[in-house]
């Protein structure tokens with residue numbers, strides 16, 4: 001195991017990913033004259049983003065409620081040698097402005113960093129504001145990199161790593177208020193999965209908000225005599241094939257956990273890797289069962305869909321019987 | 322239940338007061354809701370639902386009905402309050418079971434869950450495009466009813482609107498009535514702080530629409546404007562109509578109007594609700610003093 005520990009209690013430090021990302025963005029803008037930040041009606045009437053919007057009128061922009069404009073404007077800034085971060089609600093980026101992402105970011109191959117907030121079902125605002133498709137979409141667009149950090153600290157590490165990373169990146173962050181997974185420092189590399197917990201009976205491969213809940217599940221399972229490993233698959237594309245193959249060989253039972261449509265997401269990508277590698281393993285996918293979840297805050301939806309610790313533990317136990 | 326029909330303006334003003342209270346009670350009992358926009362759009366929406374649309378709560382699927390498309394879908398609480406007031410839904414379902422799995426009402430209206438909602442919205446800049454399709458279908462069938470669309474001023478920044486605006490005027494779809502609730506505030510900015518419209522009305526006019534800019538806080542003016550809409554006549558089609566309804570975000574609740582930008586979304590506690598209801602009553606009484 002790497003030289004770090006993870007939070008195991010229900011009282012894990014809650015850090016608002018959005019606040020931490022905001023603080024980091026402000027820092028980057030102030031320190032690096034090449035960093036730009038572009039929003040669409042998310043600047044706020046006051047606060048830290050409003051302050052940099054006023055202080056850096058040609059590097060911190062708000063394009064208005066016009067997400068397609070946001071993406072292409074960011075591409076142009078990147079073409080001019082800047083490092084643009086573009087941020088708004090996930091669906092309005094990765095669904096509404098998909099043509100711009102496909103053509104202006106990916107096809108033109110420009111290093112824009114898009115930050116889609118309220119990933120998965122975490123908005124609590126229904127299907128128009130939920131983002132349950134971006135893993136599949138970004139995975140199938142050439143040149144794209146797709147990242148889903150699991151907690152606020154990892155967002156910061158990922159933002160730092162993104163500064164020198166080539167090509168466009170789509171970053172999915174949850175609503176915020178997610179518990180911190182890690183409580184000590186560790187090495188972070190885009191494209192390199194992290195084994196958060198070792199185990200020999202099965203491996204849970206989780207991403208984003210699924211990592212914390214999978215750890216909770218692994219601890220519950222420990223009490224029941226099942227020794228389960230947990231992998232933080234923070235990079236969806238390029239997927240860490242070695243980590244998947246190794247886990248398959250070591251435990252033979254893989255369970256994927258993602259707040260994303262069960263079709264085309266992490267689970268499907270893991271299945272692809274296994275089939276191509278010809279490694280025999282059993283696979284169980286935990287995700288959104290290809291349906292629109294119209295109502296509910298994540299506090300209700302996660303247990304309902306079996307995304308919480310006990311729900312994941314139950315599925316893993318049945319799968320490993 | 323008969324078709325809803327409040328004939329005179331004082332009755333509409335009174336009703337607008339009731340609906341404002343319903344919205345604010347929801348902000349107490351349902352939790353945080355979008356509130357500033359629903360309050361500013363209340364007057365004109367009440368005039369439509371309680372007088373001009375001939376809305377029949379018992380027959381919401383009649384193919385000849387006037388349609389109302391809530392393009393600014395985050396204002397769902399406004400329609401929920403109207404529907405509950407009309408007895409189509411239960412206030413307690415709204416307040417006790419808001420955004421709960423298996424129930425009816427969420428932050429953005431779902432047409433399969435909420436009877437009366439024409440289309441599920443919430444992503445801005447879709448309503449007018451829906452209207453173009455509805456307008457063609459109606460014209461093809463000789464149905465001369467109107468299709469009303471409620472938009473936000475911030476929402477007008479979405480380019481998709483302008484695709485529909487360009488198209489509707491080109492094809493003389495004069496059965497569409499677009500209403501911009503010009504409450505001078507989006508989620509982050511007061512009018513003119515970021516995007517500069519100069520004149521929103523001139524923008525629509527340049528695209529070939531018949532624009533009527535009104536004081537959207539004056540029920541007499543709203544009533545006159547809606548009464549004077551040109552007849553839908555497919556043989557002599559005029560321009561589609563756009564009503565720019567000038568309001569303030571939070572309309573009817575003074576402390577919200579003073580800090581519009583802070584009341585895009587909000588919740589109230591018991592004490593604040595009592596204060597707010599008193600303010601709405603005073604505001605409504607004041608409106609009754611206005612003359613046409």
Ligand SMILES: Cc1ncc(C[n+]2csc(CCOP(=O)(O)OP(=O)(O)O)c2C)c(N)n1
Pocket residue numbers: 040041065089092096357358359393395443444445446472473474475476477502504506507508570585
């Ligand atoms: C396509 C899209 N982008 C962004 C949002 C997020 N959003 C919801 S309401 C809003 C501000 C809308 O302002 P306005 O249209 O003026 O509405 P009102 O003031 O009437 O509430 C924004 C940016 C959204 N719902 N849809």
Ligand SMILES: [Mg+2]
Pocket residue numbers: 358473474475502503504505506507570
């Ligand atoms: Mg507005």
